Amino acid sequence: MEENYFSNLNTKTIGKKVQCHKKVTSTNDLGWLEVSRGAEEGTVILADEQLKGRGRFGRDWFSPSQKGIWLSVVLYPSRFPEETFLLMSIGALAVADLLKNKFGLPASIRWPNDVIINNKKIAGIIVESKYINKSPNATVMGIGLNIDIPDSEIPPDLKDITTSLTKETNKATSIGIKEIAADLICLLDKWHDKIINRELETIQDAWRNFSCVMNKSVSVKIKDKILEGKIIDLDPCKGFALLESNGNTNWLRGETVEMLRLI
Numbered sequence: 171m172e173e174n175y176f177s178n179l180n181t182k183t184i185g186k187k188v189q190c191h192k193k194v195t196s197t198n199d200l201g202w203l204e205v206s207r208g209a210e211e212g213t214v215i216l217a218d219e220q221l222k223g224r225g226r227f228g229r230d231w232f233s234p235s236q237k238g239i240w241l242s243v244v245l246y247p248s249r250f251p252e253e254t255f256l257l258m259s260i261g262a263l264a265v266a267d268l269l270k271n272k273f274g275l276p277a278s279i280r281w282p283n284d285v286i287i288n289n290k291k292i293a294g295i296i297v298e299s300k301y302i303n304k305s306p307n308a309t310v311m312g313i314g315l316n317i318d319i320p321d322s323e324i325p326p327d328l329k330d331i332t333t334s335l336t337k338e339t340n341k342a343t344s345i346g347i348k349e350i351a352a353d354l355i356c357l358l359d360k361w362h363d364k365i366i367n368r369e370l371e372t373i374q375d376a377w378r379n380f381s382c383v384m385n386k387s388v389s390v391k392i393k394d395k396i397l398e399g400k401i402i403d404l405d406p407c408k409g410f411a412l413l414e415s416n417g418n419t420n421w422l423r424g425e426t427v428e429m430l431r432l433i
């Protein structure tokens with residue numbers, strides 16, 4: 171991907187600097203390298219291919235060459251206390267916004283940040299933060315969006331649970347990966363700007379509206395415990411409210427919930 175393609179994105183924070191690489195271990199690794207070099211907030215790192223792409227809870231992220239958007243963004247959420255939590259929602263919101271409004275797809279968000287089309291995962295987001303004196307001073311947000319992964323290349327364990335953009339649009343998309351990446355960066359910046367401007371109600375509404383788990387019965391794994399109940403509310407900062415059959419309601423957050431399944 172050519173860097174100068176991204177030189178005029180006209181964004182406020184995210185995408186003012188964009189690095190493009192061919193083959194990397196993980197764009198998140200490069201994100202942390204950039205943090206150590208004092209990179210500007212909003213620096214984006216894109217790669218054609220990742221050899222060791224990572225997902226949440228130490229899972230691998232399949233990232234073949236030029237078959238998806240594999241990107242990371244460097245952010246420094248230190249303006250107000252809830253900023254880090256809000257950041258965790260904007261990756262999924264930007265991807266869902268892109269898929270719905272640019273491609274007309276029925277995108278939804280499976281809490282906390284899987285983007286789903288027709289019950290299959292098309293994108294995942296990982297947010298890594300480093301805390302110093304209890305206040306997170308650097309965050310790398312990684313987004314993986316499958317664009318065109320042919321069935322023959324998908325590892326067997328992912329075949330039934332993942333999808334990609336070309337499959338869902340029923341055609342080889344004529345829009346190139348870098349154009350889609352540019353649109354995604356602009357949407358990330360749009361949602362990030364809503365955090366900066368404290369448009370919290372807009373974020374909250376979108377978070378509920380895109381959710382496919384709101385008002386649904388779910389089973390969740392927390393450490394070695396499985397809880398079942400109904401999700402009765404969602405909040406980007408507080409997590410989700412689970413109403414259990416014994417009548418108890420608990421707010422649960424992403425860092426503790428290892429698995430969430432609709433039942």
Ligand code: BTN
Nearest residue numbers: 196223224225226294295312314
């Ligand atoms: C998940 O669903 O578990 C999160 C997947 C995140 C994958 C992206 S691809 C770009 C960035 N670099 C990584 O190593 N991971 C993220």
